[in-house]
Amino acid sequence: MKSSKVKFLLVIIGLISMYQKGMCQSVLPYKNPKLPIEERVKDLISRMTPEEKFWQLFMIPSDLSDGKEKYKNGIFGFQVSAKGNKDAAGQLLNYSAASNALETAKLINSIQKYFVEDTRLGIPIIPFDEALHGLVRDGATAFPESIGLAATWDVPLMYRVATAIAHETKSRGIRQILSPVVNIASDVRWGRVEETYGEDPFLSSEMGVAFVSPFEKTGVVTTPKHFIDNSGDGGRDSYPIDIDERLLDEIYLPPFKACFERGGSRSVMTSYNSLNGSPCTANNWLLNEKLKKELNFRGFVISDASAVGGANVLHYTAKDYPDASAKAINNGLDVIFQTAYEHYKLFIPPFLDGRIDPKTIDSAVARVLRVKFELGLFENPYVNEEEANKWNGNPAHRVLAKEAALKSMVLLKNDDYVLPLKKSLKSIAVIGTDAIEARLGGYSGPGNNKVNILDGIKNKLGKSVNVIYASGCGRISPEWLMIPPNNLYTNVNGKTQNGLQGEYFNNIQLTGEPVITRVDRQIDFGWTLYSPDPKINFDFYSVKWTGKLKAPATGNFKIGIEGNDGYRLYLNGKLIIDNWKSQTFTTKLVNYHFEKDKEYDIRIDFFESQGYARFKLIWNVGVPNDWEQKISAAVNAAKKADVAVIVAGIHEGESQDRAYLNLPGHQEEMINRVAATGKPVVVVLIGGSAITMTNWIKNVPSILDAWYPGEDGGDAVADVLFGDFNPAGRLPITFPVFEGQLPLVYNHKPTGRTDDYADLNGQPLFPFGFGLSYSNFEYSNLRFDKKQFSKDDSTMVYCTVKNTGSRDGEEVMQLYIHPLLSSAAQPVKLLKGFQRIFLKAGEEKKVGFNITPELLKVLDINMRWTVEPGTFRIMIGASSKDIRLRDLIEVVE
Numbered sequence: 101m102k103s104s105k106v107k108f109l110l111v112i113i114g115l116i117s118m119y120q121k122g123m124c125q126s127v128l129p130y131k132n133p134k135l136p137i138e139e140r141v142k143d144l145i146s147r148m149t150p151e152e153k154f155w156q157l158f159m160i161p162s163d164l165s166d167g168k169e170k171y172k173n174g175i176f177g178f179q180v181s182a183k184g185n186k187d188a189a190g191q192l193l194n195y196s197a198a199s200n201a202l203e204t205a206k207l208i209n210s211i212q213k214y215f216v217e218d219t220r221l222g223i224p225i226i227p228f229d230e231a232l233h234g235l236v237r238d239g240a241t242a243f244p245e246s247i248g249l250a251a252t253w254d255v256p257l258m259y260r261v262a263t264a265i266a267h268e269t270k271s272r273g274i275r276q277i278l279s280p281v282v283n284i285a286s287d288v289r290w291g292r293v294e295e296t297y298g299e300d301p302f303l304s305s306e307m308g309v310a311f312v313s314p315f316e317k318t319g320v321v322t323t324p325k326h327f328i329d330n331s332g333d334g335g336r337d338s339y340p341i342d343i344d345e346r347l348l349d350e351i352y353l354p355p356f357k358a359c360f361e362r363g364g365s366r367s368v369m370t371s372y373n374s375l376n377g378s379p380c381t382a383n384n385w386l387l388n389e390k391l392k393k394e395l396n397f398r399g400f401v402i403s404d405a406s407a408v409g410g411a412n413v414l415h416y417t418a419k420d421y422p423d424a425s426a427k428a429i430n431n432g433l434d435v436i437f438q439t440a441y442e443h444y445k446l447f448i449p450p451f452l453d454g455r456i457d458p459k460t461i462d463s464a465v466a467r468v469l470r471v472k473f474e475l476g477l478f479e480n481p482y483v484n485e486e487e488a489n490k491w492n493g494n495p496a497h498r499v500l501a502k503e504a505a506l507k508s509m510v511l512l513k514n515d516d517y518v519l520p521l522k523k524s525l526k527s528i529a530v531i532g533t534d535a536i537e538a539r540l541g542g543y544s545g546p547g548n549n550k551v552n553i554l555d556g557i558k559n560k561l562g563k564s565v566n567v568i569y570a571s572g573c574g575r576i577s578p579e580w581l582m583i584p585p586n587n588l589y590t591n592v593n594g595k596t597q598n599g600l601q602g603e604y605f606n607n608i609q610l611t612g613e614p615v616i617t618r619v620d621r622q623i624d625f626g627w628t629l630y631s632p633d634p635k636i637n638f639d640f641y642s643v644k645w646t647g648k649l650k651a652p653a654t655g656n657f658k659i660g661i662e663g664n665d666g667y668r669l670y671l672n673g674k675l676i677i678d679n680w681k682s683q684t685f686t687t688k689l690v691n692y693h694f695e696k697d698k699e700y701d702i703r704i705d706f707f708e709s710q711g712y713a714r715f716k717l718i719w720n721v722g723v724p725n726d727w728e729q730k731i732s733a734a735v736n737a738a739k740k741a742d743v744a745v746i747v748a749g750i751h752e753g754e755s756q757d758r759a760y761l762n763l764p765g766h767q768e769e770m771i772n773r774v775a776a777t778g779k780p781v782v783v784v785l786i787g788g789s790a791i792t793m794t795n796w797i798k799n800v801p802s803i804l805d806a807w808y809p810g811e812d813g814g815d816a817v818a819d820v821l822f823g824d825f826n827p828a829g830r831l832p833i834t835f836p837v838f839e840g841q842l843p844l845v846y847n848h849k850p851t852g853r854t855d856d857y858a859d860l861n862g863q864p865l866f867p868f869g870f871g872l873s874y875s876n877f878e879y880s881n882l883r884f885d886k887k888q889f890s891k892d893d894s895t896m897v898y899c900t901v902k903n904t905g906s907r908d909g910e911e912v913m914q915l916y917i918h919p920l921l922s923s924a925a926q927p928v929k930l931l932k933g934f935q936r937i938f939l940k941a942g943e944e945k946k947v948g949f950n951i952t953p954e955l956l957k958v959l960d961i962n963m964r965w966t967v968e969p970g971t972f973r974i975m976i977g978a979s980s981k982d983i984r985l986r987d988l989i990e991v992v993e
Contacts, residue, residue, distance in 0.1 A: 130478075131222075137473045141466050147221060149173070153465045154451040156223065157429070158444055159402065159437050164211050166441060174219050176435055176468060177226035177276065180208055200239045201272050201492035205485045208273030212481045223469075224477035226321065228276035231265050232295055232543040233810070234501075235277075240268050241497040241548060241811065245541035246281060247788045248508035248807030250297035250307050250832040251871075253912045254936050258310035261504055266318040267491040273483035275475055276321040278369060279543075282308040282355035283326055285789075287843040288833055289335025291756040294541050294788020294808065298832025299845045299868060301351050302931045305358035312363035319475055324359040326371030326404060328352050328386060335842065336757050338372035346924070350959050351847075357395060366399035366471050370433065372407050372414075378431075379411045382424070387432025400467040402435040403428065408447065413629060426450035430457065434464040493548050498812055505809035505816035507910075507936075510829040511872040515801040518780045520823025520874060521743060527566035529737040530554050531774065532747035532767075533574045534786040541788055541808030542753045548811055553747050553784065556814025560822055570737040573727040573766040575749055580658065580689065580718040583649070585621040589699070590647035592619060600647035600702065604632055608666075608707040610642045620645065623704065623717035639711030649702040651694035652721060660689035663706070663715035670703040682709045689718070731770045738774045738781075745821065746771055749786035761792040761839050768795045775799040784817060790835040793865065805829075826874045828910035828936065830979070835866035846980040847927040869914050869931070869979035875905030875941070879913075879976065879984035888990045891967035894952045899976055899985055901937060902944035910938050915949045916975040916983070922968055923961035929975060949976075956991060969993050 129135055130144035145153070152173045161179040164171065199207065208227050216222050229235060233249060234242045243249065243261050252258070269277060281295040282304050297304040312322040329352045332339025343352075359365040368391070370380040380386060381403045391397045411417050411424040418424035425436065425447035436447050450456045472478065491497075511519070521528070530553070538552035551559070558567050585598040592601065599621035603614035615635045623645060631638040649671070660677055661667050664685040669677040677688050694700075706715055738744040748767045752758060762768060772795070775781045782802040785791060797803070804827070806817050819825040836844045838860060846868040855862030878901070885896040901911055915933035919926055932955045935947060951974070956967045969991050977983035 133479050137470060140473055141469045144221065144223070144469055145462050145465055148465070150452050150461075151448075152221065153461050154444075154448050156465050156468050157435050157461075158447070159228065159435055160439065160441055160443070162441060163207060164214060168214055168218070170441060171215070172219060174215060174221065174223045175225055177228050178211065179229055180204065180211065180227050180274075199237070201237070201268070201488035202485060204237065204272040204274075205483050205488040209482045209485065212273070216481045224472060224481040226276045226472065226475070226477070227274045228278060229269070229274045230279060230543050231269055231277040232279045232281065233541070234265055234545060234547075235269050235272070235274070236543055236545045237272070237492075238546055239492045239548065240545045241265070241493065241501055242540050242544055242546075242550075243501045244505050244508045244810040244813070245294050245544075245788050245808035246296060247285075247294050247298065247832060248809060249504060250303060251510055251805075251807060251829040252504060252507040252936070253303070253830050253832075253934055254507055255306050255310045257504060257507060258307050259314060260500060262311045263314040263318075264494070264497045264500055266315040266320050268494075268497070269315070270318050270320050271483065271487040271491040275319065275477070276323065276367060277315060278323045278325065280308055280311045280322070280324060281326070282324045282359060283330045284352050284355070285833055286351070286845055287331060287335035288761065288790035288836070289758050289839070289842060290331040290789075291337055291752045291758060292330065292542070292754055293790075293833065294752060295543065297355070299834060300832065300847060300931050301354040303832055303934070304355040308355045308359045309363040312359050312365045316364035316366065321367050321399075321471060321475070322359070322363070322365045323367040323369050323402065324356050324365050325369035327356060327368050327380060327391070327401075328371065328375065330371040330373065331757075332373060334757075334759075337755050340374045342376055346959060346963065349963070350927075360395060360397055360399070366474070367402060368397070368399065369402050369404055369437075370407065372404050372410055374415050379407075379415045379417055381407045381433050382411050382417070382428040382431040384431040392432060398467070398470070400434040400464070400471060401432060403433055403437045405437050406439055408433070408436050408438075421446035422449040422455070426455040429464060430460055434467050498548065501810045502812040502816050505806075505813050506819060506825045508807055508809065508829050509816070509820050509827045510805040510831055510870075511820075511827040511874075512803040512805055512866055512870075513797070513801065514872055514874075518743075518802040519782060519804070519821065521782070521821050523561060523565075523822055525565060525742040527568060527741040528557065528561070529568045529570065529734075529741035529744040529779075530557055530747070531570045531572045531734045531737060531744060531770070532749070533571050534749040535569065535745075535747035536571075538811075538814060539749065539786060539808055540810065544808075550811045551814035553806075553814045553817045556816070556818035557745070557821070559815060560818040560824075566741075568737045568741055570734040571730060572734040572746070573730045573770050575751055575763075575765050575767065577727040577765045578723055580660075580662075580687075580720045581723055582622060582624050583659075583717045583719055587650050587652060588622070588647055588702075589650065590619055600645040600704070603644045604636050605642045605644075606637050606640070608640060608642045608709050610644050610705060610707070623715065625713065625715045627708070627713040640709055642705070642707035645702075645704040645706075647702055648699045650699050651696055654694060654696040656691055656693050657719055657721050658689040659692050659719040660687065661704070661716065662687040662718055664713060665709060666705075666707045667715070668705040670701075672701050680705070680707075682707070685714070687718075689720070694721075727766050731766065731773055734770055735773050735777060738777045738779050741779065743780045743782065744774050744777075745782045745784060746774060747784045747786060750789070750791060752787065752789055758789070759839070761790055761836070762795065763791060771796045772799055782821065784821075790833055792836065792838060794837060797865075805831075823874065823907075826907055826909035828871065828873055828912060830869050830871040830912045830914075831866055832868070834864045834868045837863070837865045847930055849925045849927055864981075867979050867981035869912070869977075870981070871912065871979070873905070873909050873911070875903050875907045875909035875939075877911040877939070877978070878902045878904050879978075882976065882985040882987055884987070884989060887988070888992060891956075891969055891991050891993065892953060894950060895989060896948050896950055897974055897976070898946055898948045900944055900946055901939065903939035903941055906941050908938070908940045910936055911978070912936050913947055914977055914979065916977070916980065917951075917955060918973045918975070919956075919958060919968065920971045920973060920988075922958050922970070924959065926958055929980065931980070951989070967991060
């Protein structure tokens, strides 16, 4: 009896011991937090089915509202509650805010609970979102746009901003952000310059590291994008890139490398375009050889939204979507980012039929799972919901947003010291729609209690000063509108419908039987990436629309077509526009007399012979052609005031590149007419990129670039205008005189002959690093710890800077370096250091820069980063052009 009791006790002790060692079958190795992560990853992968592996490599916007059963095999992660709509191009997500902080946290916890507790393996998801300059959610703080943050030239400030955004992000349960954009903005025509940190690899690297580091330390994965260059010829978004490895390594790669190696970024997003003939989502050299082997990147690589299919649809390097999927994963992509659940059917086949090497699949899955384990999601999958409201909308974050806005503003011109304005003035005219819109820039949430510039000025001056507002002409003065569905009719099977009947043919002659017939409510099409219908050829088809047009008013109006390739327009059987040729994009309008409520037979013929069709039926009925009156009202407002502040802006954004860099609409004419009153004029610029000013810059004394200044931008602008803050922002991009100079960057390599044109020189309007102050600063006493040293050694360079003005202020001191002799041509100068220094009026400080071997490295003729012995020019100045001090150092073997 005693023997059996002893045996029983020994069995119990043995079971307890096995449990404590993680050997009990009830605790699987991948669920044991005491085991190394690599062991847990390997064990979990060994238990996964091919379907489960695929779903760990597939990410979409969703919230389980489409049915939990669909996700029984798990998924990489969701963009929770974001609207999964497509834009006009049919490919991008709409990142509109969808829910407040607490609601998001609760929803993410409920979704996470399903995957952790109700799926076979219990693999948690990574909820992801956008947080370029603040989380794109209701209740999140909206900081200045990225280009504005770069214009602060203040790395510690960027770190604090990113820390605030990271807290707001993680407290909602979001564990990955598809940010930042560290692409080099080498052509300011690109519509996404606003999202970047400018044209320079050093500045972009420092800002990028300062942004990603707090997120990664907080447990939120960052995703620098778009690997590796997202704009091509003409500054066009996602245009093909054909550049050599040297340029990639010297200019475009450093910010990504810095984010990986110094910032700890554990994810990276590829770009839509192709690099040297291969889509970046399926580029073996870029992803496998360069990123994973040479840079030893251990995180996971995701595609941009719907980009994997782009290899089939856009680049024609895959025969269909499964083939595109196979080529992407085999060539280094890890995670496929799509916009809808149903898309999985297009991409899963090669995961199951052997077209993707199982080892490659396991390697990609391991990269994802490794990060999920590192984030602690298996042990702590849920977020503390009480933290959400603590961090989001935090008053301290709003104070920080204003500080960032103040430090971002760049004073471009200040003749006759018009700024700062005196608070004792009797009246001020504030002109421009941008004065009241409080635009936040691309990839923004709604912001909290936004303060526009008009209100900021009113807040500053109170009721003692008469603030006169005039909207002015605005950024857009439309000359026509699209004809709405309510004015178009067609009869189908005896029933009247709004719109026109379209007959679509798979030829360009409108012959034979139509492939499809349908009613199109409005003739407004952008068939740029896809054909009008799967049955229609992508690049060789024609359409005939017929029906009735009902006139809303009596009078002589213009009617016509805006579009490319061939079109004809008939009214009551008469041909009124004949553009039946494939040549260019045109807008053609003709005068036509309409009678109110009368119906006119309408027919439109259109053919497309090469793809990329854009087509609109337009007229000038109802166009508010009142821009001249609005300019006159602005002029009158200025005449009544002591000073006029004109707030002018540009239009830009994703897939919104700019061929013209001048202020759009009639804003330039408005500036000149207001300036002609003789009143002092201050122009405040709103936008995220360069603006040409040839037509008006000589007529105004003061120009302030406020970028997109964030939710408290109005108060910040007012503080600068009235001298409560001394501006010290610096340009992170070069402003050209004219578009014909582009691309124009300060860090180009030496020319073989000349920089100039026959009709314009090659100098910028405002150089990289430029910015004025209400103070003046004097540089002196350049000196070195040692001027000769070995290539493995360092030296310090010092100088003295003095505030010679009457106001306290900040100066951004910039260090540039150029080797006088090297084995391969090097840029004429490269930024290698900067410091934002505060000085009281009359104060002087000794400032030092540490010149390390890392700063002196060049990419030599053999494509190796090395310090080549020789002489280096050391330059310290207030911009890339305004060099105040310079001397030489020598590096010896």
